[in-house]
Amino acid sequence: MITLCGFPLSNYYNKVKLALLEKGVDFTEERVAIGATDEAVLSCSPLGKIPFLRTAHGALCESQPMLDYIEAVHPAPALLPADAWGRAKQHELITFLDLHLELVARELYPQAFFGGSVSEAIQASVRKRLDKHLAGFRRLASFTPYVAGPDFTMADCAAYVHLPLVGLSTRIIYGEDLVLAHGIDWKAYAKRVSERPSAQRVDADRKGDQAARQAG
Incomplete structure (x- = not known):
């Protein structure tokens, strides 16, 4: 278990x-x-x-x-390709999502989501890095319709939970959704993934937890 x-x-x-x-x-x-x-x-x-x-x-x-x-x-159903190159490319995408996008945007979260403040210097630094990193990620990701191609994979487990936070936090701080600005339609992508039962369960539990926190 x-x-x-x-x-x-x-x-x-x-x-x-x-x-x-x-x-x-x-x-x-x-x-x-x-x-x-x-x-x-x-x-x-x-x-x-x-x-x-x-x-x-x-x-x-x-x-x-x-x-x-x-x-x-638990190899089946597989969330990674069987070949070494395909697996490496999945981890490449996940590294971009975890480290080069979400971890950078996370510096904005105190002000974007939690009522804190982030200095103008940090805001400028984050924007510069995200502009560069989002352009790089756009070169790697296919969104046809999933991040790495026609199948839902491990990279989508990261993309579905990270891209909305990067987009929303940048819109709140800069007045512009930098993810959308770089031609990554995360809203359409998230809508497609949200049709999966796994995503529906995750979203329902997240919303329930958020409501409970606000009520308490």
Whole structure:
């Protein structure tokens, strides 16, 4: 049995959850807050980050190793191509999504989503990097109709949870959705993915968690 630890508002939690649902893996969920300092969490995720997995083999943290483990122990239905080149190209796309897009845009989130503030210097730096990185990502991604081609793959588990945040945060901060500005129609893409039962479950759980937080 696999236990996914974290909470449904986290895009990285949902990246992993999408893969589990797509594969029909039997898993449970355990709510764990960001930055927990108790030994039960740190023994699984040494930096106190979420998400992480509890498995029959032990604990595993960081979303991409988690997806690779899930793919290895539950190979069907496959979320990666069978050939080495195809797998490498998937990881190339995921690296762009995780590190070059989402992690950069994350510097805007305190002001975009949480009522904080981000200095003008950081805003300018983020915009410069995102303009460069989005142009690069557009060269790699096909969106025909999924990120890497006609099939839903591991790269879509990242793209579906990251691209809306990058687009929304840049629209709030700069008055312009930089993802759309670079010719990446993430809204049409997200609409297509949202028709999948896995995405519908992820979205429903995320919205439910957000409503509960606001009510509490």
